[in-house]
Amino acid sequence: MVKFQVLPVMSTMKAALVKTLGLVHDSDILEIVEDYPRPSRGKGQVLVRVLTCATSAGDMHVMSGRVSFAITPPSFPYIPGSSVCGVVEEADPEAEFKLGDRVIAHMGMKPWGALAEYAVFEARNCVLAPESISDEVASACGDSAATALKAVELAGVKEGHRVLVLGGSGGVGSCCVQLAKIAGASFVAATSTQVKLLEEELKADRAINYKEVDWWSIAEFQEQPFDCIIDCVGGGGHFGKAGANRVLKSGGSGGKFIAVVGDEPEPIIHNPLQLAGFASRLLWRSLWTWLWPWSPRYICFVTDADSSTIKTILDHMAKDKLLLKVDSSGPYPFTKDGVTAALKLQESHRAHGKVVIRVNRKG
Ligand SMILES: NC(=O)c1ccc[n+]([C@@H]2O[C@H](COP(=O)([O-])OP(=O)(O)OC[C@H]3O[C@@H](n4cnc5c(N)ncnc54)[C@H](OP(=O)(O)O)[C@@H]3O)[C@@H](O)[C@H]2O)c1
Incomplete structure (x- = not known):
């Protein structure tokens, strides 16, 4: 009789990868891959299916390699990005989030790991996104x-x-x-x-x-x-x-x-x-x-966007009509050309509001 061995199926995802440190506008440092291993979460963490990801000046400091002694990704190639709007895929049973909740999530002081179909965040850096704000604006609340x-x-x-x-x-x-x-x-x-x-x-x-x-x-x-x-x-x-x-x-x-x-x-x-x-x-x-x-x-000073800060911002948006400006040239598509254009704009210091990349559609 033939025996079949069941091998574990490794889940993969689409991800942006920075191959080497440098400036986006004068080198080919970026690629988009379809088969990157999906991350798994630990206790106190939330696995999020990313809808939109906003770029930041902090992402560019790291990517350029200018501050490599102070802050650098743990290994190469690495996934850039730190601030997203996404949907909860997995969380601790006692967490305040459940499957399918739309959240605003931020990587904290480590600006990498978010520009992919799935990303893992500390639960303390996640906040429920109000229905009244779009995915684009929600991803811009973080930093x-x-x-x-x-x-x-x-x-x-x-x-x-x-x-x-x-x-x-x-x-x-x-x-x-x-x-x-x-x-x-x-x-x-x-x-x-x-x-x-x-x-x-x-x-x-x-x-x-x-x-x-x-x-x-x-x-x-x-x-x-x-x-x-x-x-x-x-x-x-x-x-x-x-x-x-x-x-x-x-x-x-x-x-x-x-x-x-x-x-x-x-x-x-x-x-x-x-x-x-x-x-x-x-x-x-x-x-x-x-x-x-x-x-x-x-x-x-140096900031760290935790959930209480994000909640205060959401309060200002609801009560005081704080407008989170998203640069009107976006959202950029999650393709090599789209991500490169978004990062070039961020790098140029000419963005008018936040630069946003659309990673996944809802559903
Ligand atoms: N201390 C911290 O913890 C912390 C945290 C986050 C960010 N930051 C820093 O904050 C800075 C701002 O970040 P950002 O994401 O808002 O955007 P940014 O990309 O650095 O700035 C974009 C804006 O700067 C304007 N600009 C450029 N040169 C200018 C000039 N000479 N005078 C007036 N406006 C000028 C541009 O407007 P025009 O098109 O009109 O020129 C554009 O709207 C970054 O340098 C970042 O590193 C610090």
Whole structure:
């Protein structure tokens, strides 16, 4: 009699893979494969069928290899992506999610593993997605909005404050503009070439096209300095320009400069010395401006989007009509050309809102 041996069938999935670190716009670092092993989850984790995945500046820092000493994927090739909207396939029996629930999920401080048909997330980084928001918007809740929330909190924006957001049309900046208003700011100005978007959609009180006007030289801003500047662009000596031109109040009068991005928007960190230099430059300025009340205070930070932060963002969306801007060129298809185009846009610093890739359809 012939005996058949039953072999386990390995489930596979379609996934984006980064073969080697580099810039998307000048090298062929990416491929899409159809037969990558499906991940399996452990206790406290949720297996999600990904519907949409939003890219982020953090994805590009890792992919470029610029910060390889500080943060690098555990092995190669690796699956990029960190922020998704998806459907629960498997969770612990006692978890708050059940099969088929639509969730917003984020990888936390490890920006990889999400741009595939299936991905595993820590349950603490997952939140039920409200029916009222689209998959595209849900995938955009994870990192940029959380960063903006933290920036506005650190700035201590209050009723009557005057706030300037540098880079007001990006994923982080577009939320900063709105969250500053929600916190009670009486005047919010922002810089970008997207003047119409800032004024009409994001309701900024003043939009400054930075290609035409230097924000630090505007007489009105020098006469009535800001309580806070939130810098979502970095580089360009913005902190020095704000202080030297007196468009930001001194620390003694409550003036704060919130560096979402520091002087090095694309830092190079390949060894401990470069890491120490990068961190000490930021921390030294934070320290001396804290001790020296005649200068505006300089505050830098790193965010981690956990479920409570995402819930706060969802609350603002429901109550305060916070609009999570998705770049209108997307959603991009889950093909090599589609993913490459999405990542190139993210890499260019020209995205107007979040860049989203459609991975799966519902059902
Ligand atoms: N500290 C943290 O924990 C943390 C967390 C997340 C992100 N970040 C950082 O936050 C930054 C923003 O990220 P993002 O995802 O929002 O988008 P991004 O891709 O860095 O920025 C896109 C936006 O920047 C605008 N922009 C570019 N150059 C500008 C300039 N010189 N002046 C004014 N606007 C300018 C562009 O508008 P135009 O087309 O009008 O130029 C575009 O809307 C990134 O550098 C990222 O690394 C920090």
